[in-house]
Amino acid sequence: RYQSLAYNRVLEIHKQHLSPMATAYFQKPLLLHQGHMEWLYDSEGNRYLDFFSGIVTVSVGHCHPKVNAVAQKQLGRLWHTSTLFFHPPMHEYAEKLSALLPEPLKVIFLTNSGSEANDLAMLMARAHSNNLDIISFRGAYHGCSPYTLGLTNVGTFKMELPGGLGCQSTMCPDVFRGPWGGSHCRDSPVQTIRKCSCAPDCCQAKDKYIEQFEDTLNTSVAKSLAGFFAEPIQGVNGVVQYPKGFLKEAFKLVRERGGVCIADEVQTGFGRLGSHFWGFQTHDVLPDIVTMAKGMGNGFPMAAVVTTPEIAKSLAKRLLHFNTFGGNPMACAIGSAVLEVIKEENLQENSQEVGTYMLLKFAKLRDEFEIVGDVRGKGLMIGMEMVQDKVSRKPLPREELNQIHEDCKRLGLLVGRGGIFSQTFRIAPPMCITKPEVDFAVEVFRSALIQHMERRAK
Numbered sequence: 001r002y003q004s005l006a007y008n009r010v011l012e013i014h015k016q017h018l019s020p021m022a023t024a025y026f027q028k029p030l031l032l033h034q035g036h037m038e039w040l041y042d043s044e045g046n047r048y049l050d051f052f053s054g055i056v057t058v059s060v061g062h063c064h065p066k067v068n069a070v071a072q073k074q075l076g077r078l079w080h081t082s083t084l085f086f087h088p089p090m091h092e093y094a095e096k097l098s099a100l101l102p103e104p105l106k107v108i109f110l111t112n113s114g115s116e117a118n119d120l121a122m123l124m125a126r127a128h129s130n131n132l133d134i135i136s137f138r139g140a141y142h143g144c145s146p147y148t149l150g151l152t153n154v155g156t157f158k159m160e161l162p163g164g165l166g167c168q169s170t171m172c173p174d175v176f177r178g179p180w181g182g183s184h185c186r187d188s189p190v191q192t193i194r195k196c197s198c199a200p201d202c203c204q205a206k207d208k209y210i211e212q213f214e215d216t217l218n219t220s221v222a223k224s225l226a227g228f229f230a231e232p233i234q235g236v237n238g239v240v241q242y243p244k245g246f247l248k249e250a251f252k253l254v255r256e257r258g259g260v261c262i263a264d265e266v267q268t269g270f271g272r273l274g275s276h277f278w279g280f281q282t283h284d285v286l287p288d289i290v291t292m293a294k295g296m297g298n299g300f301p302m303a304a305v306v307t308t309p310e311i312a313k314s315l316a317k318r319l320l321h322f323n324t325f326g327g328n329p330m331a332c333a334i335g336s337a338v339l340e341v342i343k344e345e346n347l348q349e350n351s352q353e354v355g356t357y358m359l360l361k362f363a364k365l366r367d368e369f370e371i372v373g374d375v376r377g378k379g380l381m382i383g384m385e386m387v388q389d390k391v392s393r394k395p396l397p398r399e400e401l402n403q404i405h406e407d408c409k410r411l412g413l414l415v416g417r418g419g420i421f422s423q424t425f426r427i428a429p430p431m432c433i434t435k436p437e438v439d440f441a442v443e444v445f446r447s448a449l450i451q452h453m454e455r456r457a458k
């Protein structure tokens with residue numbers, strides 16, 4: 001009784017005092033009470049397997065004991081200094097993080113959110129290149145600060161107001177939903193069901209999308225460019241992957257025009273993709289700037305921009321950069337513990353092994369159900385795109401998607417949604433997930449899909 005009263009009170013307060021845009025996923029919003037590793041518990045004591053990690057953020061597990069112990073120790077020692085004073089947790093963290101990045105990406109700017117990191121990366125690109133224009137993909141999400149909204153190309157985040165000066169979008173090389181693509185284009189153990197017309201060892205899709213990229217460079221931006229932002233795999237757009245080799249060629253074209261290349265690793269970094277620690281490494285490219293957040297603090301607010309000494313110098317010449325909370329002792333101690341846990345518990349390897357196992361299992365669902373159009377991703381960043389049928393690839397109507405989503409929750413599984421029609425289920429559990437839990441999740445989906453097909457048949 002107490003719990004249900006508290007629940008109603010929460011809904012009332014939410015309605016009266018919180019942003020009307022902070023909407024809940026489910027018909028009956030989930031009121032969370034506690035988390036442990038890959039499990040979440042609501043206020044009524046129901047248990048859920050967390051397969052979305054609070055939007056791809058919990059990397060090593062909710063309330064991980066080692067991270068909690070480090071946080072508690074730091075809590076009793078020192079919370080805050082501002083960047084005016086030095087404190088060892090920041091320097092320890094800087095040393096650990098920089099060791100994970102290749103030369104010459106060795107200078108770290110600590111911030112508090114991904115949007116803030118991308119704002120700063122935009123400033124850096126412009127300060128370094130002395131140019132204005134920046135390009136990003138359609139479907140990209142790089143933040144929702146006024147500056148980064150120019151880079152974010154998801155319709156629901158656009159406003160009828162001037163903004164995004166100097167930002168241009170370019171076609172997203174999406175091999176499933178875009179005009180070109182096919183059966184061996186992307187870097188994933190599972191390929192699209194679209195048959196590629198070219199021979200197995202070549203890929204026309206990449207060349208066609210590169211032509212489009214060049215077209216943007218020739219028509220929509222100034223001759224000299226400030227930069228190009230790309231997520232190694234698009235998150236918010238529904239785990240969208242590009243053809244193999246695309247980013248490498250795109251980086252070359254951007255650099256020929258004086259621009260710098262920025263990898264937004266906010267979702268893809270810290271071992272989530274399994275085969276590599278950073279998403280850009282899966283494309284065999286070396287960016288000039290890397291931005292990161294989310295999994296970096298396992299849910300604690302912290303983010304960073306990492307760049308080369310040369311680019312850092314270009315910014316320092318033009319601006320005094322200051323951040324009250326960026327690099328605070330709590331965040332840095334937690335960030336260090338997260339890096340240690342990823343290593344000690346072999347979580348990158350676990351992402352690779354359990355992620356690949358899961359991807360292949362979800363691919364079976366795609367073969368079983370006409371409404372599962374595509375299964376894709378790498379490591380523990382997986383997308384399952386829902387369609388009306390495999391030939392038209394039209395997105396499944398939203399009400400039907402919502403029902404499947406509700407059914408998964410009812411059966412004890414939390415997953416995310418993505419894509420401009422919200423048509424893709426996004427699966428990104430904490431990296432400590434196990435194979436039996438994956439089996440459970442796949443069976444929950446199978447059961448939700450069977451129920452859906454039965455409803456459709458009526």
Ligand code: PMP
Nearest residue numbers: 113114115141142143235266267
């Ligand atoms: N970049 C990417 C790829 C993201 O997914 C997000 C958040 N969804 C951001 C940037 C912005 O991060 P934040 O919400 O911490 O500002």
